[in-house]
Amino acid sequence: MLRTTAYFVLAAWAAIACAEEPVPIDQEPQHRLEFQNAHVRFFDVVLPTGYRGVMHIHQFDGVFVNIEPSETEAEDWGTAPAVRPPRQPGDTYFLGYTAKPKAHKVSNVGSGVYHVTDTEILSGCGPADLPDDAPSGPVIVENKRVRVTRIELQPGAEATLRGPCGMLVAVTGGTILARPPGSVERIEFGPAGFKWRDGLQPIVIRNTGPEPFRAVDIVVK
Numbered sequence: 001m002l003r004t005t006a007y008f009v010l011a012a013w014a015a016i017a018c019a020e021e022p023v024p025i026d027q028e029p030q031h032r033l034e035f036q037n038a039h040v041r042f043f044d045v046v047l048p049t050g051y052r053g054v055m056h057i058h059q060f061d062g063v064f065v066n067i068e069p070s071e072t073e074a075e076d077w078g079t080a081p082a083v084r085p086p087r088q089p090g091d092t093y094f095l096g097y098t099a100k101p102k103a104h105k106v107s108n109v110g111s112g113v114y115h116v117t118d119t120e121i122l123s124g125c126g127p128a129d130l131p132d133d134a135p136s137g138p139v140i141v142e143n144k145r146v147r148v149t150r151i152e153l154q155p156g157a158e159a160t161l162r163g164p165c166g167m168l169v170a171v172t173g174g175t176i177l178a179r180p181p182g183s184v185e186r187i188e189f190g191p192a193g194f195k196w197r198d199g200l201q202p203i204v205i206r207n208t209g210p211e212p213f214r215a216v217d218i219v220v221k
Contacts, residue, residue, distance in 0.1 A: 020055040022077055022103035028056040031118070035196060039123050039220050040167060044192050047072070047114040053105035058097040060120040061145050065169045065216045066091040067117065067192045071110030077103035086110060090171045092148060092216050094141045117169055117192050121145050125165035125198075125220045136161050136217050144221065151215040153207035163200040166219040170194065174213035179204045189213070 025043065026033050030051060035042040041060070047053065049070070055077055069086035095102075098121075108114045124145070136159045141148035151159055151168070161168065170189035178185045181201045186208075189195075197203060207213040 020077075020105070022055040022057045025056045025058060025118075028054045028105075031056065035194065037196070039121070039125055039165060040196070041120040041122060042167065042194055042196075043118040043120070045114075045116050045118060047106065047108040049108055049111060049113065051114075052107045055103055055105040057101060057103045058095070059101040060122060061094065061096050061098045062121065063094050063119045063141065063146060063148055063216075063218050064092065065117045065119075065171065065192075066115070067171060068113045068115035069110075070108050070112040070114040072114055073107045073109045075105050075107075081107075083109060086112070087116075090150070090214055090216070092140050092150070094143065094146065094148065115192060117194070119167050119169065119218050121220060125163070140216070146221060147219040149217045149219075151205075151213070151217055153205075153213045155207055155210055155212070158204055158206045161197065161203045161205060161217055162219060163197070163202070164220070165196070165198045166217060168195045168197070168205075169216045169218065171214040171216065172212070174207060174211065175209035176213065177206045177208045179206075189215075 025031050030045055030047050032044045034044050066087040067089055069088055071086050072084045073081045074084055075081035137149040137151045139149050170193040173190045176187045178187055180203045
C-alpha cells in the first residue's frame, strides 16, 4: 500500500513538473491587446479552427463578451482538459481573477472561429452616476467593480450610456451616432469593435444603420 501511494504521489508531481509553464496574457499569440489605459485593458481574442492555445495567466477581473461561437477545449494549469459547448454571440460573463488569479489555455476544437473579447478591469473610475431606475439596457452583471448591460437597438432607436466611465463592445457591426454633451460623433463598428468613454455626463447613442445593433456596455465603477 505504501509503495502504491508513493507511486501515485510521484506521478502527480511529475505531471505538475511537466505542465506547460504559463505566460502573461499578452504573450498568448491570439490575445491581441487593442486598448489600454489606467482603468482597463481590452483584448480581442480570435482562435481559428484547430488553434491550440498557450497556457497563460489571468490576474485581473474581466468582462468577457462572446462574438463568434465554436466548441472549445479548456485546460486549467495542472488539470485535465475539458471540452466546452459553443457559447452564443452576445453571451457575457464576469470572472473575478483579481482575488483568485488563474492560468489556463483554450483551444478551438470546433468547426467555426471562436471569437471573444476580454475587458480587464484595472482600477475604478470614481463616484458613479448609476441610477437604479435608468440602466442603458437589461442588466447582465452588477457588482462592486462593474455594471454590465445589454444594448439592442433597432434602426433609429436610442439608448443612454452613463458614467463615470465605460467600454461599449459591439456584438454586431453597425453605425452609431453618439451625442456627448456639446458634440456629435459618428462611429462605425464591426463585430468586437469598441469605444471607451470618460466623464460623468450621460451620452446618447442612436442606431443610424439599416440593421439592428447589438452591444454590451461595461460601466466601470
